[in-house]
Amino acid sequence: MATVSPTPLLKDELDIVIPTIRNLDFLEMWRPFFQPYHLIIVQDGDPTKTIKVPEGFDYELYNRNDINRILGPKASCISFKDSACRCFGYMVSKKKYIYTIDDDCFVAKDPSGKDINALEQHIQNLLSPSTPFFFNTLYDPYRSGADFVRGYPFSLREGVPTAVSHGLWLNIPDYDAPTQLVKPLERNTRYVDAIMTIPKGTLFPMCGMNLAFNRELVGPAMYFGLMGDGQPIGRYDDMWAGWCTKVICDHLGWGVKTGLPYIWHSKASNPFVNLKKEYKGIYWQEELIPFFQSVALPKDCTTVQKCYIEISKQVKAKLGKVDDYFNKLADAMVTWIEAWDELNPSGDISAKIPNGASK
Numbered sequence: 001m002a003t004v005s006p007t008p009l010l011k012d013e014l015d016i017v018i019p020t021i022r023n024l025d026f027l028e029m030w031r032p033f034f035q036p037y038h039l040i041i042v043q044d045g046d047p048t049k050t051i052k053v054p055e056g057f058d059y060e061l062y063n064r065n066d067i068n069r070i071l072g073p074k075a076s077c078i079s080f081k082d083s084a085c086r087c088f089g090y091m092v093s094k095k096k097y098i099y100t101i102d103d104d105c106f107v108a109k110d111p112s113g114k115d116i117n118a119l120e121q122h123i124q125n126l127l128s129p130s131t132p133f134f135f136n137t138l139y140d141p142y143r144s145g146a147d148f149v150r151g152y153p154f155s156l157r158e159g160v161p162t163a164v165s166h167g168l169w170l171n172i173p174d175y176d177a178p179t180q181l182v183k184p185l186e187r188n189t190r191y192v193d194a195i196m197t198i199p200k201g202t203l204f205p206m207c208g209m210n211l212a213f214n215r216e217l218v219g220p221a222m223y224f225g226l227m228g229d230g231q232p233i234g235r236y237d238d239m240w241a242g243w244c245t246k247v248i249c250d251h252l253g254w255g256v257k258t259g260l261p262y263i264w265h266s267k268a269s270n271p272f273v274n275l276k277k278e279y280k281g282i283y284w285q286e287e288l289i290p291f292f293q294s295v296a297l298p299k300d301c302t303t304v305q306k307c308y309i310e311i312s313k314q315v316k317a318k319l320g321k322v323d324d325y326f327n328k329l330a331d332a333m334v335t336w337i338e339a340w341d342e343l344n345p346s347g348d349i350s351a352k353i354p355n356g357a358s359k
């Protein structure tokens with residue numbers, strides 16, 4: 001009897017978004033896991049360069065000319081010459097879920113030596129609930145072989161929808177430039193077999209290298225900001241998106257998980273180039289974190305778009321005095337939402353805010 005391989009989970013409900021400036025040979029290693037899925041490739045840099053995609057993948061590719069053609073003047077909100085451009089892929093996708101991965105991230109092996117299907121694990125993370133309101137000390141209670149521990153309130157065991165699944169990296173860890181400079185040879189060899197919900201009210205440094213999210217829930221919040229060419233900052237694209245998204249998830253009662261799956265991050269980008277990109281962010285973030293910790297979203301912010309516009313207003317009011325960059329970023333946040341709604345006219349995603357979720 002011929003064995004029929006099971007249809008890959010969310011095969012027609014998930015897009016894989018890859019920002020790139022190079023040929024995509026790395027896909028060969030991911031072929032067994034990625035081939036059934038549709039890819040959205042966002043080509044950064046010189047649009048006249050041809051990006052080679054291995055045979056057999058179903059994809060759409062957008063370069064800067066395409067972004068300008070599709071968004072017109074609103075293309076100003078999409079970064080150029082920075083991996084932040086990847087968020088254009090989230091906007092043009094029509095799928096419920098997104099997985100985004102860098103082109104220097106490869107298939108890692110678990111301690112038993114088995115190839116890790118990172119996409120499958122992210123999908124499991126997204127399809128199982130999160131527990132932001134009360135911390136389960138035995139980690140993810142919904143994994144087989146685990147459960148809620150004694151003292152965990154039964155009224156909270158249903159959990160909440162998971163909006164984000166944040167994966168990690170073996171080999172080259174996602175360190176900032178100063179840490180990279182101090183520890184050039186450090187490699188992450190520690191495989192921690194855990195998935196945790198990041199508690200409500202706690203921010204985290206979201207890395208865009210190995211990230212999945214429910215686009216229908218938080219897509220409009222996943223704007224990767226104004227980075228790269230012509231901007232005073234870089235490598236804070238995913239951080240900005242993560243802070244905005246976490247504040248909105250806390251308000252709307254959705255969960256963010258971090259931990260498994262791991263990918264193998266193969267290339268350390270140049271620490272001196274990174275330092276140049278990051279240095280303003282390294283001192284600005286000492287003001288940004290208290291700002292995000294203090295963001296209060298009114299009860300009538302019942303959709304991601306309304307929350308996001310409210311945050312952009314508070315960015316302008318409170319961070320505009322830190323640097324004029326934040327005035328431009330606040331405006332770009334509004335442009336992003338306008339562009340999102342133009343390309344996705346299905347309207348705002350309203351959330352039924354569970355009691356106890358909003359501040």
Ligand SMILES: O=c1ccn([C@@H]2O[C@H](COP(=O)(O)OP(=O)(O)O[C@H]3O[C@@H](CO)[C@H](O)[C@H]3O)[C@@H](O)[C@H]2O)c(=O)[nH]1
Nearest residue numbers: 019020021044081082083102103104207208209235269
């Ligand atoms: O100008 C550019 C540079 C790169 N890309 C594509 O973006 C990703 C990441 O590039 P790379 O692996 O070289 O850089 P990292 O420092 O490892 O990136 C991580 O740090 C953060 C950057 O904000 C983010 O968390 C990770 O992306 C690759 O796919 C490059 O091809 C680009 O599009 N434009």
Ligand SMILES: [Mn+2]
Nearest residue numbers: 102104267269
């Ligand atoms: Mn990299």
